[in-house]
Amino acid sequence: MAIDQHPESIQKNIRFQKRRNLEPTIDELYQGVIQGNRSYLARAITMAESNSEQHFQKAQSLLQKLLPNTGKSIRIGITGVPGAGKSTFIEAFGMHLCNQGFRVAVLAIDPSSSISGGSILGDKTRMEQLSKHPLAFIRPSPTAGKLGGVHRKTREAMLICEAAGYDVILIETVGVGQSEVLIRDMVDFFMLLVLTGAGDELQGMKKGIMELADAVIVHKADGANKLKAEKTRQEYNRILHFLQPATKGWETKAYTCSSLTNEGIGELWQMIQSFEEAGKASGVFEARRKMQAREWLYSIIADQLHYQFYHHPQVKAELPKLENQVIAGEMTVASAANALFRLFMEHKQ
Numbered sequence: 001m002a003i004d005q006h007p008e009s010i011q012k013n014i015r016f017q018k019r020r021n022l023e024p025t026i027d028e029l030y031q032g033v034i035q036g037n038r039s040y041l042a043r044a045i046t047m048a049e050s051n052s053e054q055h056f057q058k059a060q061s062l063l064q065k066l067l068p069n070t071g072k073s074i075r076i077g078i079t080g081v082p083g084a085g086k087s088t089f090i091e092a093f094g095m096h097l098c099n100q101g102f103r104v105a106v107l108a109i110d111p112s113s114s115i116s117g118g119s120i121l122g123d124k125t126r127m128e129q130l131s132k133h134p135l136a137f138i139r140p141s142p143t144a145g146k147l148g149g150v151h152r153k154t155r156e157a158m159l160i161c162e163a164a165g166y167d168v169i170l171i172e173t174v175g176v177g178q179s180e181v182l183i184r185d186m187v188d189f190f191m192l193l194v195l196t197g198a199g200d201e202l203q204g205m206k207k208g209i210m211e212l213a214d215a216v217i218v219h220k221a222d223g224a225n226k227l228k229a230e231k232t233r234q235e236y237n238r239i240l241h242f243l244q245p246a247t248k249g250w251e252t253k254a255y256t257c258s259s260l261t262n263e264g265i266g267e268l269w270q271m272i273q274s275f276e277e278a279g280k281a282s283g284v285f286e287a288r289r290k291m292q293a294r295e296w297l298y299s300i301i302a303d304q305l306h307y308q309f310y311h312h313p314q315v316k317a318e319l320p321k322l323e324n325q326v327i328a329g330e331m332t333v334a335s336a337a338n339a340l341f342r343l344f345m346e347h348k349q
């Protein structure tokens with residue numbers, strides 16, 4: 001039977017079935033995302049995360065269309081050493097927000113994902129309730145690829161979630177060096193989760209990381225650990241007092257909370273709301289977003305240049321020889337680099 005001989009509702013279904021395996025158009029993705037359809041949201045993010053050139057172009061057209069619908073959420077970054085309880089905290093904090101009617105998107109940045117090939121973060125087992133909540137959307141870390149690393153992809157996923165109407169974006173990243181700086185550049189509010197009994201650790205903790213934070217959370221402040229947590233909080237406050245605050249006009253302080261008992265979770269959300277209000281009133285909030293967009297542009301240019309250079313056929317062919325000459329002390333570093341750049345410029349692709 002021809003499709004137009006069926007009643008209209010069935011026709012629709014058949015068309016849907018037929019197209020189910022086809023890739024949605026940019027317009028379908030756009031409509032789906034702004035209507036908050038989770039399946040389209042997930043497909044749009046998958047497209048932005050894809051390493052295929054064709055998907056990259058399509059995702060860019062989609063993002064361009066979505067851009068006016070982005071920017072309305074509060075973007076919160078959460079870092080801390082492995083086991084600090086980041087995922088458990090996101091579960092408790094996210095549930096607190098969802099129960100107040102906020103829509104919460106959870107993204108993860110796993111800088112090692114290009115090596116391990118999978119995500120160790122954003123684990124749904126630690127976010128059992130949240131992953132089932134209709135107001136929450138959880139997305140594991142993308143893997144790095146040739147068209148930019150995990151940071152570009154996470155940034156774009158964040159914009160797509162905003163266009164889909166999510167009010168709060170939580171980004172989890174494991175605290176191991178460089179990733180904190182990169183995540184700081186994409187969020188409005190950045191929190192560092194720490195543990196108690198960190199006396200020595202406190203001394204050795206990199207000042208740089210604490211200077212990126214808008215709040216230091218002494219986590220797992222429950223049971224026998226509660227008193228210790230309070231002491232640790234005071235120690236952190238003493239140190240923070242001497243450090244440069246991350247956000248102009250905002251004093252970075254230490255707080256305690258427990259994701260098991262939920263104690264302190266509500267207060268943290270109130271504190272973040274005060275941060276947003278104060279920053280919006282003073283203009284600091286908007287100024288940071290503008291600076292982040294500007295820096296993002298330069299980082300994408302740098303990524304692209306890096307990629308183009310190292311994938312340039314002549315450069316690829318010559319690089320090992322020149323590298324050997326440099327190592328053998330037969331050629332200076334600068335002249336080897338110059339020779340490669342000449343090849344890159346002369347043989348434009």
Ligand SMILES: Nc1nc2c(ncn2[C@@H]2O[C@H](COP(=O)(O)OP(=O)(O)OP(=O)(O)O)[C@@H](O)[C@H]2O)c(=O)[nH]1
Nearest residue numbers: 081082083084085086087088126174220258259260
């Ligand atoms: N007592 C107590 N334990 C907690 C709390 N939050 C997390 N934990 C425990 O700490 C352990 C680590 O928690 P995760 O949430 O997986 O920690 P994480 O920082 O996300 O770890 P990675 O993703 O591996 O970096 C788990 O065994 C949790 O049950 C808390 O508030 N109190």
Ligand SMILES: [Mg+2]
Nearest residue numbers: 086087121122
């Ligand atoms: Mg985790």
